[in-house]
Amino acid sequence: DVKVTQSSRYLVKRTGEKVFLECVQDMDHENMFWYRQDPGLGLRLIYFSYDVKMKEKGDIPEGYSVSREKKERFSLILESASTNQTSMYLCASINRGITAITEAFFGQGTRLTVV
Amino acid sequence: AQKITQTQPGMFVQEKEAVTLDCTYDTSDPSYGLFWYKQPSSGEMIFLIYQGSYDQQNATEGRYSLNFQKARKSANLVISASQLGDSAMYFCAMRGSGGSNYKLTFGKGTLLTVNP
Numbered sequence: 589d590v591k592v593t594q595s596s597r598y599l600v601k602r603t604g605e606k607v608f609l610e611c612v613q614d615m616d617h618e619n620m621f622w623y624r625q626d627p628g629l630g631l632r633l634i635y636f637s638y639d640v641k642m643k644e645k646g647d648i649p650e651g652y653s654v655s656r657e658k659k660e661r662f663s664l665i666l667e668s669a670s671t672n673q674t675s676m677y678l679c680a681s682i683n684r685g686i687t688a689i690t691e692a693f694f695g696q697g698t699r700l701t702v703v
Numbered sequence: 704a705q706k707i708t709q710t711q712p713g714m715f716v717q718e719k720e721a722v723t724l725d726c727t728y729d730t731s732d733p734s735y736g737l738f739w740y741k742q743p744s745s746g747e748m749i750f751l752i753y754q755g756s757y758d759q760q761n762a763t764e765g766r767y768s769l770n771f772q773k774a775r776k777s778a779n780l781v782i783s784a785s786q787l788g789d790s791a792m793y794f795c796a797m798r799g800s801g802g803s804n805y806k807l808t809f810g811k812g813t814l815l816t817v818n819p
């Protein structure tokens with residue numbers, strides 16, 4: 589019954605490495621999101637995508653990029669990882685409905701540590 | 704721009720009592736939706752309740768109800784008859800309308816502790 593899957597639960601990377609976080613959903617949702625969660629700061633939106641190849645910056649896009657080549661997959665890329673990007677990363681997806689009850693589904697999260 | 708504000712970093716409630724978690728929002732989008740999510744210490748995000756901006760009645764789901772006051776731009780969560788298992792972080796969130804406006808924004812959260 590898995591709906592949103594993130595490629596890794598825990599990840600340790602070195603400063604300066606290029607890091608890929610993958611997210612796959614099996615619900616045919618149009619909209620997908622990447623957040624980072626830090627204590628006291630809640631979930632902060634990094635990037636989102638409302639269709640294949642379409643992307644929009646969220647509130648904290650600096651240091652990140654994204655890719656959405658297929659509807660079910662949304663990738664977050666850290667071009668050159670830095671220690672201040674150590675965080676929990678959450679992926680979510682939601683359908684396009686705006687009149688019916690809609691629920692965002694979340695992945696299990698990726699705890700990224702940059703050393 | 705969308706913004707969600709949760710002003711209560713932490714709340715305490717006695718078991719079996721009701722508790723209200725505050726949420727205010729700001730948006731220029733005429734069509735939007737409001738959510739509440741629960742995040743226990745295990746880290747999973749659990750959907751609780753949803754309210755559409757054009758819904759005439761306040762949403763209810765079991766012990767959860769959403770006190771939606773559109774003019775005040777508030778969407779408070781009311782949990783009735785609190786249980787020990789309700790101890791968790793609670794997030795209020797908002798989505799916009801379609802296309803590039805379909806941004807899903809979260810507040811900073813409220814940590815609820817239910818005391819026996």
